[in-house]
Amino acid sequence: MNRLFVSAGEPSGDRHAAAVVTALRSVIPELIVDGIGGPRLAESGVELLERSERLSAMGLAEAAGTIPAHWRLLRAVERRVASHRYDAAILVDYPGFHLRLAGALTAQGVPVIYYIAPQLWAWGRARFGTLRHYVRHLAVILPFEESFFREHGIPTTFVSHPLLDDPQPLPRADARRLLGITASERVLAVFPGSRPVEQRRHWEPFRDTARRVCSDLPGLRVVVAGRASELSPTDSRFAFHDDAQTVLAAADVALCKSGTSTLQAALADVPMVIAYRMHPLTFAVARRVVRVPHVGLVNLLAQREVAPECLQGQVRPAVLGRRIADLLEDGAVAARQREEFGGIRRALGTPGAARRVAELTLRYAA
Secondary structure, X not given: OOEEEEEEOOHHHHHHHHHHHHHHHHHOOOOEEEEEEOHHHHHOOOEEEEEHHHOOXXXXXXXXXXXXXXXXXXXXXXXHHHHOOOOEEEEEOOHHHHHHHHHHHXXXXXXXXXXXXXXXXXXXXXXXXXXXXXXXXEEEOOHHHHHHHHHOOOOEEEOOOHHHHOOOOOOHHHXXXXXXXXXXXXXXXXXXXXXXXXXXXHHHHHHHHHHHHHHHOOOOEEEEEOOHHHOOOOOOOEEEEOOHHHHHHHOOEEEEEOOHHHHHHHHOOOOEEEEEOOOHHHHHHHHHHOOOOOOOHHHHHHOOOOOOEEEHHHOOXXXXXXXXXXXXXXXXXXXXXXXXXXXXXXXXXXXXXXXXXXXXXXHHOO
């Protein structure tokens, strides 16, 4: 394999795609890689046609405003692929754009490996035909996805979850020292999301919830996963840090936007409350088509509600605050969550996801 195309539309995908590129270059140092992505892919030496920071969107209503930019980018990629010979392509998550891109790549004879599959087990099952026609192999990160997609005729491999390849977090004492927190203080970690749209929807109720809990439980410290410059106004009782592992290493409980942060909390053994709020139009559609009983990944993996979920109208300080207070004040409630975390951690597989995706790519390279 001489030339690869890789695309990641969001920050998490950028990180995971860069790890795969690094794994491939350990085998093929001279590999040329072009694509779409963010700072991690740029640092790994990928020539970027477009920066993913300009593309990120969440939900049906929010994504509508990015359609013209995505359409122009799709045409640009088609021209690029027509003028360059790519041996394979790796598309990471971001299905709204990437499934169309998979069709364009396949039409020009480029085998497509899709890493981090669309959540068709939850909704969007009309996309099965697209995956079967345009994706050579799916590399999935949740254990139940392998049998699910194979049953629908799509070659699929569970490669384990890439979170397992993250560096070991700081010890609790070191994390607290870094954040200016004493050993005796109780700490609430807050995860409002990494995408700008997520932050706009979650930060205000999460911030007000944290303030409410601080008022009810004097001495509580709050550490927010993110940059203060992106989440103003702030509070003197709040600290900000952009490394999720450090935040969780210092925490006693967490308030997490539904998504990867719930798995990060489970890996760190931090009990949590899960919350999610979306555009009303997106939520109205989701209520009709979503086929799973939970939105939190920890609950989906456990097949029951391990951590409480608060959605839409429940994402308000009075509701979230009670749930968080239960975890802080009742040790039995927190202990029940921790008892479940071991099984969740085992279900995520073993380290080496990026290496396994690299091996799949080499198998299918033209």
